[in-house]
Amino acid sequence: MEFSRRETLAMGLGAAMVTVLPFRVSAAADDRIAAFTGGAEMAEGGVTLNAPEIAENGNTVPISVEAPGATAILVLAAGNPEPGVATFNFGPGAAQQAASTRIRLAGTQDVVAVAKLADGSFAKASATVKVTIGGCGG
């Protein structure tokens, strides 16, 4: 049996797969959070982060954040080589303190949102987004 070069190169499951293990929260992400909060404690609750459990496409993952009364929300992709995604600032006239965007994830990792609330306190939420080869659905 003969195989053409093209056939041999035709790749099977997810040739673009780059990651084996979930990416850990990097020191860079911790530094970003510390810079945003000034090292203050962060409460759980008060900020809502919506992200898919499994990314349909790791190159463009839709996420949204909401924190009623917040003046700013920091969003990080904790496992990306460069974890910074965005900081959304809300002026006093903002009708709602919510934002949505799409982010690129290098692999399975936590997406983190930290909100600075009107009273100067901070709240945090995180969600694990899995980036997978897929391909074996029942």
Place this chain on the structure above:
Amino acid sequence: MISRRDFLQVSMAASAMVGASGFGNWARLAAQQSLTQDQLLEFDTFGNISLIHVTDIHGQLKPIYFREPSVNLGVGENKGHVPHITGADFRKVYGIADGSPSAYALTYNDFSALAKAYGRVGGLDRVSTIINAIRADRPDALLLDGGDTWHGSYTCHHTQGQDMVNVMNALKPDAMTFHWEFTLGSGRVNEIVEGLPFAALGQNIFDSEWDEPAELFKPYKFFERGGANVAVIGQAFPYMPIANPRWMFPEYSFGIRDENMQMMVDEVRAAGADLVVVLSHNGFDVDKKMAGKVQGIDVILSGHTHDALPEPVLVGKTHIIASGSNGKFVSRVDLDVRDGQLMGLRHKLIPVFSDVIAPDPAVAQLIEAERAPYKTQLEEVIGQTDTLLYRRGNFNGTWDDLICDALLSEREADIAMSPGVRWGPSLVPGDDITREEIWNVTSMSYGEAYRSEMTGEFIKVILEDVADNIFNPDPYYQQGGDMVRIGGMGYRIDITKPQGERISEMTLLKTGEAIDPAKSYVVAGWASVNEGTEGPMIWDVVEDHIRKLGTVTLDPNNSVQVAGA
């Protein structure tokens, strides 16, 4: 709410008639005489609303054999709970006698012998008879199709789903949700859905560009039944663009979206729903988790993971009904809904014994008309089997052993991979293997059999990735398939470990040597989700292999060692 006694009365009467002994010697006729259509359909009509649930038919118009899995492991909170128990343990939980019709329908033991006694199951003409009988009791019963309907056979592939659409339309469903339908490509799906005479539902079917609900698929539909408002909310398979080729339906996005589900439940309740039913293609464990998070769902009709359970599973106030696959079962759920509340429920999982339930002649004729143009191709005998051929099981099944053998030999590969899908009927020893049977376990719109080189390290990455899609302890991270089947290589898996640590002891079977992470191996497989995959179609590869073998005889496959089960 549903008592064991209720269940025993309606469902187990049939088993009592047949008893536990001597099943191996029965002729088909004996089974037919001791089991009657009236017994299978017997149901004390209850309350004011009836639901009829069919799901995961996978293109099976005609009666087939379908062996349930022997290995179906649960992880985390689901370990040891239904549907993750099999065989004798399953029969014990539900009080099913060995060798009884229920044992044959719901468990795997003595399958070949019981198959000879009880015969084939399913066939949409038989399903139609059951639906007609339920409608005779309750003319406005709702027929709900959980999806994976327009996929899975030779005729379905060649008509791009039209055969299934035509036959299902004759059964007059009220609503449907989706999974494999989308592998027809979004253009074709849109074309069919636009002409459907019933509701196409999916609260989680979104437009991928704008991340807004897709216009063509409504989140829910109201039905007025028995003096009550019934809201049926659709939930399509959440991980379609991951488990199946995204490039075939790029305009659509899915996901579990349980916050949106909660919003839809709240919305229909506010609009006056007395009963909230979710028609789901989540898979059983995902439905269980969702039932715990979303408040206000009365009934989830669960599909995707192909589980068949003879009793509902209750999570909080939500009843989850699992109705099997491949046309093997029909669930009837009678509900008493009064004063805006579900007061009671009676359920029966009806096994579709094809030699016991008479075909509906009109639907039988329709099925034959759909098959007639392909009759010669369908019926061509390619070989015979001496081995029970089945697919279901977390790690392997004999059909995939055969498919992997075909890939190794026809494609001259070191290692073969076959996807862990859960569809595909069984064949019993002595059966002919026709072209139709090969297509029943292989047909799809991306069946190219690729051949490529992969390093040992990359093969491990694939196994770890797929293993996490089935054994992640959080059901929301599970995709509902089985493990990718491997030919030519053995491995050990500890299902309790995290991703990256489950797989070890990968061994190339032909040499007995450990897989070298740095070395390249020739890998043949099929059903790649990547666009532009090239190679011959898998059904042709398997057909060539079976022709050469003449008669298929497979050795037991012990190449996967499982720990942590």
